[in-house]
Amino acid sequence: MADLSGLAAALVDGSVEVIDLTSPLHSGTPILGLPPEFGQTATFQLELISEYDEKGPAWYWNNFHTGEHTGTHFDAPNHWITGKDLDDVSQVPAQRLIGPAVVIDTTAQVAANPDFCLDVSDIKEWEAANGAIPKGAWLLYRTGWSKYGDDPAAYANADANGPHTPGLTPAAARYLAEETEILGMGVETVGTDAGGAFGFDPPFPCHTMLMGANKYGVTQLRNLHRLPVTGAVVIVAPLPIVKGSGSPCRVLALVNK
Ligand code: MN
Numbered sequence: 001m002a003d004l005s006g007l008a009a010a011l012v013d014g015s016v017e018v019i020d021l022t023s024p025l026h027s028g029t030p031i032l033g034l035p036p037e038f039g040q041t042a043t044f045q046l047e048l049i050s051e052y053d054e055k056g057p058a059w060y061w062n063n064f065h066t067g068e069h070t071g072t073h074f075d076a077p078n079h080w081i082t083g084k085d086l087d088d089v090s091q092v093p094a095q096r097l098i099g100p101a102v103v104i105d106t107t108a109q110v111a112a113n114p115d116f117c118l119d120v121s122d123i124k125e126w127e128a129a130n131g132a133i134p135k136g137a138w139l140l141y142r143t144g145w146s147k148y149g150d151d152p153a154a155y156a157n158a159d160a161n162g163p164h165t166p167g168l169t170p171a172a173a174r175y176l177a178e179e180t181e182i183l184g185m186g187v188e189t190v191g192t193d194a195g196g197a198f199g200f201d202p203p204f205p206c207h208t209m210l211m212g213a214n215k216y217g218v219t220q221l222r223n224l225h226r227l228p229v230t231g232a233v234v235i236v237a238p239l240p241i242v243k244g245s246g247s248p249c250r251v252l253a254l255v256n257k
Contacts, residue, residue: 007254010256011254014257015256015257016254016255016256016257017254017255017256017257018252018253018254018255019223019226019227019232019252019253019254019255020222020223020250020251020252021072021186021221021222021223021224021234021251021252021253022072022221022222022249022250022251022252023071023072023146023149023220023221023222025044025066025070025071025072025248026044027043027044027045027046028043028150028152029043029044029070029071029220030149030152030155030156030190030220031043031067031069031070031071031152031190032069032190032191033156033158041067041068041069041070042065042066042067042070043066043067043070044064044065044066044070044071044248045064045065045066046062046063046064047062047063047064047065048062049061049062049063066248068089068241068244068245068246068247068248069191069219069245069246070248071220071248072218072219072220072221072222072248072249072250072251073218073219073220073238073246073247073248073249074089074092074216074217074218074236074238074246074247074248074249075184075192075207075210075211075216075217075218075219075245075246076088076089076091076092076211076216076238076244076245076246077092077211077212077214077215077216078211078245079207079211079217079245079246080204080207080208080211080212082207082208082209082211082212083211083212083214086211086214087214088241088242088243088244088245089238089239089240089241089244089245089246089247090240090241090242090243090244092216092238096136096183096216097183097235097236097237097238098233098234098235098236099136099137099138099183099233099234100134100136100137100138100230100231100232100233100234101137101138101139101140101227101230101231101232101233101234101253102126102130102133102134102137102138102139102140102229102230103140103142103224103227103228103229103230103232104118104122104123104126104139104140104141104142105142105224105229106118106122106141106142106143106166107142107143107144107225110143110144110145110166111144114157114164114165114166114195115164115165115166115194115195115196116143116166117166117167117168117169117172117194118141118166118167118168118169118172119168119169119171119172120169120171120172120175122172123172123175123176130229130230131230133180133182135181136181136182136183137180137181137182137183138182138183138184138185138186138218138234138236139176139180139182139184139185139186140185140186140187140221140224140227140234141166141168141185141186141187141188142188142224142225142227143166143187143188143189144188144225145165145166145187145188145189146188146220146221146222146223146224149188149220149222155189155190156190156195157195158195161196162195162196162198163195163196164195164196165189165190165194165195166189166194166195167187167189167192167193167194167195167196167197167206168185168192168193168194168205168206169200169205170200170201170202170205170209173205173206173208173209173210174205174209176209176210176215177209177210177212177213177215178209178213182215183215183216184210184215184216184217184218185206185210185215185216185217185218186217186218186219186221186234186236186251187217187218187219187220187221188220188221188222188224189219189220190219190220191207191217191219192206192207192210192217192218192219193205193206193207216236218236218249218251221251223253226253226255227253227255228255228256231255231256232253232254232255233253233254234251234252234253234254235251235252235253235254236249236251237249237250237251237252
């Protein structure tokens, strides 16, 4: 049994710090752009209902329009065809939204090569240094890419050949899907797959393998540099959209100070 009263006291006195891993959500939040023959996701937009005015003299509120996969968001298994018969975002068990975090840091490699892809050898090297990735963990893939998160062009880093952003090799995606019991993977980029992953075999290996293995994706994380390599607890909170394939979400990390 966990010491929840101890945790509550530590939250109050600040000895457990809450670090927000979420990117702010606004009309300029970067979104994924697909080739023009495909459907496109929407940017986030606020639509004013009233602001202490004749439409609501004492209250301010908005409607909002967004894609499910806009900003820091959660990929449910049914997002991908390999997981189409698995949970929608409202069906994902709450017990599987919270877990220990492990952080694999490839900031240096990505600074040298934006197309850098984490491979199985990198994961095994991490495990040799830090122990096996625990069951029920969130694997957080730290790349430093969130530093571009307020500049959509730099964030997409696209040229005539498409976007250049880091991801995983197909072998690494298969390893995480089949050889680990992670809840899912969190990334700093616009999606869990590399910018060039359309051309991989299979295309979009993280989506293909993780969703198919009933694992989750979380994107556009910030502040991963503030987390220890192991020891944090991460809470991922998507909206329970019935039949939804994902949802913008708040992602919080609890860290011992
Ligand atoms: Mn997504």
